[in-house]
Amino acid sequence: MAEQTDTTKRITKINVQEVAKALAGDLRLRIIEALGESELSISQLAEALGVAQPTVTINVQLLESAGLVESKQGVNREKICYRTYDTIVFDLPMKPGEGLHGEEEVRMGIGMYTACQVEAPCGLIGSDEMIGCPDDPRAFYDPGRGSASLLWFGGSGHVEYHFPNPVPPGVELNELRLSAEVCSEAPGFDMEWPSDIAVWINGSFIGEWRSPSDFGDRKGLLTPSRWLGMTQYGKLTEWKVGNEGSSVNGEGSSSVKLEDLNLHFSRPIVVRIGVKEDAVNARGLNLFGEQFGDYPQGLKLTFVHKT
Numbered sequence: 001m002a003e004q005t006d007t008t009k010r011i012t013k014i015n016v017q018e019v020a021k022a023l024a025g026d027l028r029l030r031i032i033e034a035l036g037e038s039e040l041s042i043s044q045l046a047e048a049l050g051v052a053q054p055t056v057t058i059n060v061q062l063l064e065s066a067g068l069v070e071s072k073q074g075v076n077r078e079k080i081c082y083r084t085y086d087t088i089v090f091d092l093p094m095k096p097g098e099g100l101h102g103e104e105e106v107r108m109g110i111g112m113y114t115a116c117q118v119e120a121p122c123g124l125i126g127s128d129e130m131i132g133c134p135d136d137p138r139a140f141y142d143p144g145r146g147s148a149s150l151l152w153f154g155g156s157g158h159v160e161y162h163f164p165n166p167v168p169p170g171v172e173l174n175e176l177r178l179s180a181e182v183c184s185e186a187p188g189f190d191m192e193w194p195s196d197i198a199v200w201i202n203g204s205f206i207g208e209w210r211s212p213s214d215f216g217d218r219k220g221l222l223t224p225s226r227w228l229g230m231t232q233y234g235k236l237t238e239w240k241v242g243n244e245g246s247s248v249n250g251e252g253s254s255s256v257k258l259e260d261l262n263l264h265f266s267r268p269i270v271v272r273i274g275v276k277e278d279a280v281n282a283r284g285l286n287l288f289g290e291q292f293g294d295y296p297q298g299l300k301l302t303f304v305h306k307t
Helices: 013-024 026-034 042-049 053-065 137-141 143-147
Strands: 005-011 069-073 079-083 085-090 103-108 115-117 122-125 150-153 157-163 173-183 195-201 204-211 235-242 246-248 251-254 269-275 285-288 299-305
Touching (some): 005 013, 013 026, 013 053, 026 042, 026 053, 042 053, 042 079, 122 137, 137 143, 173 204, 195 235, 204 246, 204 251, 269 285
Parallel strands (some): 005 085
Antiparallel strands (some): 069 079, 122 150, 157 269, 173 235, 173 299, 195 204, 235 246
């Protein structure tokens, strides 16, 4: 017998969207149906539904993350799936913001910039190979740049990203945070190479972080083994804008407040990261993606709102 009950599962307001998305796919509904009377392995589901096992696995994982399906290990170490509930009830939001978590995150790949200004030395690398030619600024316009896991440029310059705003009108924000793994850019690497790395949001200067180094003294936790004699990792750095001003890694950096950013639900949030021409230390930057450095992320914009 399947390990399930006919008890009702109440879906809270902040989980409505996740569960609704899990149920929105035709194949996922068919998986739910197939598990209605008995528990089945991945291979049995694939056979019953007439689809490939990897496709079933991906969709089962989505149902698991929504709490609609659970699994256990079978006698042959195969994954056995079963339905958790027969009935679910949604608590629908009653006012703006009730369906949101206290924090909403938008993650952006480092190659997804919409504008840039760079000079040699510069370059981009994907998980497997260089994108374009190193030290050729034209590589920054290569159609394959979206897969970049590391980008760098020397001296001054910037890359600019357009983020969507997930917070609907009427929801009051407390903080907006941007985090990224960054460091300076020197030929090869140089442990004594400071650079002042700055962030602007919607044209407002948020603050600079002085990177002390182009870090290459050890292997980055995620950096491919073939990447030798070069930059290996950076420091995870956070720029934050609140109702009282802005900060970098917890230290006050500018007087820019949330109200100064002119955030709008239907307009992009323009985030620029770079090095100013008149910076005290205009020594470039490295920006790390999910498969380079020490942290499995690119750019992360976090919206903290009142609940």
